[in-house]
Amino acid sequence: MVMLQDGNRQILIVEDDEDTAEMVSSLLTEAGYKSVSVDTGETALSEIAAKSPDLVLLDLGLPDINGLEVLRRVRDTSFLPMIVLSGFSQERDKVRVLEAGADDFIGKPFAPDELVARIAALLRRVQWTPQAETKLVVRQLELDIPHRQAAIRGKKLHLTPVEYGLLITLMRSAGQLVTHDELLRTVWGEKYAGDYSVLRVNISRLRQKLEENPRRPAYIVTVPGEGYRMPTGRP
Numbered sequence: 001m002v003m004l005q006d007g008n009r010q011i012l013i014v015e016d017d018e019d020t021a022e023m024v025s026s027l028l029t030e031a032g033y034k035s036v037s038v039d040t041g042e043t044a045l046s047e048i049a050a051k052s053p054d055l056v057l058l059d060l061g062l063p064d065i066n067g068l069e070v071l072r073r074v075r076d077t078s079f080l081p082m083i084v085l086s087g088f089s090q091e092r093d094k095v096r097v098l099e100a101g102a103d104d105f106i107g108k109p110f111a112p113d114e115l116v117a118r119i120a121a122l123l124r125r126v127q128w129t130p131q132a133e134t135k136l137v138v139r140q141l142e143l144d145i146p147h148r149q150a151a152i153r154g155k156k157l158h159l160t161p162v163e164y165g166l167l168i169t170l171m172r173s174a175g176q177l178v179t180h181d182e183l184l185r186t187v188w189g190e191k192y193a194g195d196y197s198v199l200r201v202n203i204s205r206l207r208q209k210l211e212e213n214p215r216r217p218a219y220i221v222t223v224p225g226e227g228y229r230m231p232t233g234r235p
Contacts, residue, residue, distance in 0.1 A: 044062075074101075081160075177228075
């Protein structure tokens with residue numbers, strides 16, 4: 001396993017199965033992270049409010065409130081990076097979780113190296129800021145890169161790390177086609193090749209925040225069978 005020098009990163013494990021929580025905690029310690037485990041949704045919400053962890057690993061089957069409800073409540077006030085771990089691994093379950101605001105979904109059982117790699121990838125998306133750029137503008141959409149803040153028609157957009165990654169990638173390539181696989185590689189990494197459902201759901205979420213009419217998008221246009229394009233002409 002790759003060892004990370006990331007000991008200041010705090011990860012909250014929300015898992016009611018004690019064996020699974022201990023296994024994940026040991027895995028994170030070995031990878032160089034600090035972690036805290038809780039076994040109920042209400043405790044998780046209190047911990048998030050009080051401690052502001054860097055990332056949350058969230059199980060869905062909690063004994064008090066459903067993990068999806070925890071996710072929705074967090075998303076009402078925060079875009080804290082969140083990865084859902086679940087034994088429900090059908091495509092419809094994955095889509096439902098992503099639509100609720102999760103940054104990633106990993107089905108149980110999972111490979112330890114895959115979990116660590118996905119945590120590292122998500123944290124890199126939160127941290128990464130290109131040094132040569134300070135601002136991108138496409139039509140009435142502006143992206144302040146040092147502050148990771150987007151606005152359209154003067155209104156601030158509240159973006160998850162994944163949504164930010166998609167937006168900056170599309171804005172950098174404004175006027176050009178960005179293929180499905182290019183977006184997956186750039187925003188999620190090589191391990192996500194062919195995972196079009198995670199891309200589709202997050203593009204849909206981003207459109208809800210960006211477009212005046214998401215059914216007739218003006219900023220993120222689908223190129224059927226190929227990918228997406230951000231037009232540069234007059235809206």
